[in-house]
Amino acid sequence: MRLLPPRQGLPAARNAVGVKICGITEPQSLQAACEARADWIGLVFFDRSPRYVTPAKAASLIAQRADTGPQVVGLFVKARDEVIADTLAACPLDILQIYDTPERARAIRQKFGRPVWLSCPVSTRKDLPACTDLDGLVIEPRAPSSAANPGGNGLRLDWSVLKDWDAPLPWMLAGGLTPDNIGQAITDSGAAFVDVSSGVETAPGKKSTTLIRNFIKNAQATHRSPCAPLKN
Numbered sequence: 122m123r124l125l126p127p128r129q130g131l132p133a134a135r136n137a138v139g140v141k142i143c144g145i146t147e148p149q150s151l152q153a154a155c156e157a158r159a160d161w162i163g164l165v166f167f168d169r170s171p172r173y174v175t176p177a178k179a180a181s182l183i184a185q186r187a188d189t190g191p192q193v194v195g196l197f198v199k200a201r202d203e204v205i206a207d208t209l210a211a212c213p214l215d216i217l218q219i220y221d222t223p224e225r226a227r228a229i230r231q232k233f234g235r236p237v238w239l240s241c242p243v244s245t246r247k248d249l250p251a252c253t254d255l256d257g258l259v260i261e262p263r264a265p266s267s268a269a270n271p272g273g274n275g276l277r278l279d280w281s282v283l284k285d286w287d288a289p290l291p292w293m294l295a296g297g298l299t300p301d302n303i304g305q306a307i308t309d310s311g312a313a314f315v316d317v318s319s320g321v322e323t324a325p326g327k328k329s330t331t332l333i334r335n336f337i338k339n340a341q342a343t344h345r346s347p348c349a350p351l352k353n
Contacts, residue, residue, distance in 0.1 A: 137341040144172030144318040150328035155190045157337040162191045167198040171326035176211035223252045253289040261296035280309035300335035307343045
């Protein structure tokens with residue numbers, strides 16, 4: 122994506138996989154992600170999600186993060202400009218993750234001057250995106266038509282779809298990842314960056330600090346070749 126360069130305090134080049142913990146709603150989850158050295162945390166600004174936080178609550182959570190802590194990603198689903206503007210006015214976000222069309226994502230990037238990652242639903246290799254003018258891609262399984270949310274449903278992509286993909290931008294793997302399968306997911310897909318939400322929960326929207334720590338430990342223990350950083 123431009124997935125961001127590594128946060129301050131880490132070497133500029135490393136082989137360890139970058140990790141995003143998405144759907145943070147509670148201080149203890151944020152603390153666990155920070156202590157385990159997650160690279161990004163995700164805050165969901167989509168009111169149908171069990172992980173939804175208001176801009177005010179998001180600001181309160183972010184205020185507890187150390188300056189050298191993870192970068193903050195705000196997730197928006199087909200959001201109007203006013204919603205994004207009001208959210209940014211209330212809380213600082215480093216990156217915007219957008220569930221919408223590539224054209225809309227480009228417009229948001231231009232208007233708000235933030236790096237934009239586009240969430241891309243994928244079923245088969247032919248669904249892999251070709252856009253080159255954003256800052257990163259979040260590759261995840263396509264949600265069923267009955268799903269209330271476009272992501273965070275615990276569904277798993279066929280990781281082999283991504284093997285040896287000549288991607289147009291840095292990309293992040295999401296969907297169905299857990300502490301137990303993350304090593305295999307990285308090996309099978311070649312992912313340099315991974316994103317977890319429901320896989321570190323005990324119930325929808327309820328993160329486990331133990332699962333967060335184990336996920337990050339297992340992901341970062343899976344080494345791979347150095348890669349281009351995601352933008353922040």
